[in-house]
Amino acid sequence: MAKKDTQSDLRLLMKAAQKGDNTSYAKLLREITPIVRSIVNQRWRGRREMVEDIVQDVLLSVHRARHTYDPRRPFRPWLYAITRYRVVEAVRAFTSKESKEIYSGQDYLETFTDNTANSKEVNLEERDLIEKSLRKLPKKQRDAVRLVKLEGLSMAEAAVKMGMSVSAVKVNAHRAYKSLKTIMAVELK
């Protein structure tokens, strides 16, 4: 019963918004945000910190698609359809990005050193150790790690900056991670 009431409320809010009532529109967006967040939380299996980004994408899509809502029809199926589409698109983008990236060097750092390194927080000592180890790498490998892991560029962006192909960046980064593993193991002994 409560759900039905909410449904008709949302429908009326959208109807008013379509006529240009900005207050109703703001209220509608605020009311659907927790609903959207809950659907995204249920369906999204990627990084948790991306949930809010997807929620924002859904809100933007709702805004762009508001002319497609027919107030004679129920509101929730319309909203669910848009949310589902956005989650699927996010999964597709995430999977595609993950498949292009090579295994993270940070994961090596977390698992090859002692327990204190198995923390998501990188303290100053560890940062110094990383910097020191990086300096021992050949320039191309060092640049690949710096751009991709420290500056957060994509492989394609790093390739443009380094003036080489994406595959070459991947190879250099992969070699760098292997070398870093050895160098850091020695440094930590």
Added chain:
Amino acid sequence: MSAKSKKQTTDNLIQSLSQEDCKVPFVCCPFSATLIFMAVAVPVIVIALHYFGIRPDLLDKMTDWHFVSQVFFGVGTGVTATMAAFALAIPGFSRQIAFIPFVFFILWVATLGYGIWEDYQAGKLEYYHNPICVHHMIKYGLPLAILMIVVMRNFAPINPRTSAALAGLAVSSLCAGSWIIHDNVDPSLVQLVWHLGMVVAFTAVFYVAGRFLLRWR
């Protein structure tokens, strides 16, 4: 960015979206979109038929149930596929609507199959290449398909591949279904291979290109 600051950004987004002019000019409806599309498509097809010439025995054929059912199911596939394509480009419609045109399509194939069986029984089963229908479909079907895609891009195509495939099916079925009115020589086997072959090819091409044609951000 922390979860709290991201939620803050969501609130800011809501605020900025609600400050925009939220009034929308019209509400999409697949039925009215189909009617409008048909108002454009029918004259185009009539002009095409006039250009190629209408079969001389059309009035006699109107009493032949086999001929009438072929036109009915061919054009019916086109009309229902148009409606399904528009409906699927609007969030909230069930995807099962896509099955309706396929019912018509199967019945259309069945009428052609019956025609082939009749030709076979009468010993008149023949086949020849008839690429002119390809020319007809590309010349008249492609602009109509592009028009449909343009209209759908203004909706919210959340099922891009299915919607695009249905658009391909719609225009090719309308062209192929109406082509029978022109073509008085094609035996059923030729129609099956060339007309339905083109319909399948159009649908497949649009399905493959769907995500590119109907990218919705």
